[in-house]
Amino acid sequence: MSTPFDDLVARMDAAMIVVTVAVDGERDGCLVGFHSQASIEPPRYAVWLSKANRTCTIARHAHHLAVHVLGEDQHALAELFGGETGDEVDKLAAVSWEPGPGGVPLLTECPNRFVGRVIESAEGTGDHILWILDPTDATAADSPPPLRLSAAVGIEPGHPA
Numbered sequence: 001m002s003t004p005f006d007d008l009v010a011r012m013d014a015a016m017i018v019v020t021v022a023v024d025g026e027r028d029g030c031l032v033g034f035h036s037q038a039s040i041e042p043p044r045y046a047v048w049l050s051k052a053n054r055t056c057t058i059a060r061h062a063h064h065l066a067v068h069v070l071g072e073d074q075h076a077l078a079e080l081f082g083g084e085t086g087d088e089v090d091k092l093a094a095v096s097w098e099p100g101p102g103g104v105p106l107l108t109e110c111p112n113r114f115v116g117r118v119i120e121s122a123e124g125t126g127d128h129i130l131w132i133l134d135p136t137d138a139t140a141a142d143s144p145p146p147l148r149l150s151a152a153v154g155i156e157p158g159h160p161a
């Protein structure tokens with residue numbers, strides 16, 4: 001049964017992003033709904049990665065993460081990055097990408113994106129770890145509105161939280 005808190009969060013209907021990472025030849029990415037701008041000056045962006053996810057394990061050693069904003073026509077990418085885990089599947093072998101700063105994978109299909117230089121991370125916030133990012137290399141394209149949580153909520157996560 002959903003709580004009033006669950007209902008409020010669902011009402012905000014977060015835009016869905018894919019966060020990618022690469023360290024020492026290990027690469028991965030996952031679908032993320034927990035994220036927000038966190039400062040204006042200096043510009044800062046916050047993302048939370050589940051401790052259960054392989055993306056999170058790699059990100060602990062990363063200097064850069066890439067944030068890709070999915071369009072509502074990109075449900076298949078959400079299924080790949082949210083429904084599969086890099087523990088079992090090489091998700092990046094299934095899509096086109098190029099290395100960005102620090103080798104972080106930049107998804108060709110997602111021109112709405114930025115690279116985040118890792119400023120700091122914090123473990124004490126629950127079952128997800130917080131990363132604070134300095135956004136660089138941002139690109140924005142004319143594209144459909146964002147894919148929302150309400151459209152992605154049926155995807156069974158590759159790792160339960």
Ligand SMILES: Cc1cc2nc3c(=O)[nH]c(=O)nc-3n(C[C@H](O)[C@H](O)[C@H](O)COP(=O)(O)O)c2cc1C
Pocket residue numbers: 028029030031032033034035048049050051052053054055056081082083084085086087128149152153155156157158159160
């Ligand atoms: C709608 C939806 C929202 C999600 N939000 C997050 C999130 O905010 N942070 C996170 O780390 N994982 C989130 N996940 C879960 C991961 O995307 C999923 O477990 C993924 O398979 C992990 O892959 P990995 O083990 O290769 O990193 C979400 C999944 C779904 C379906």
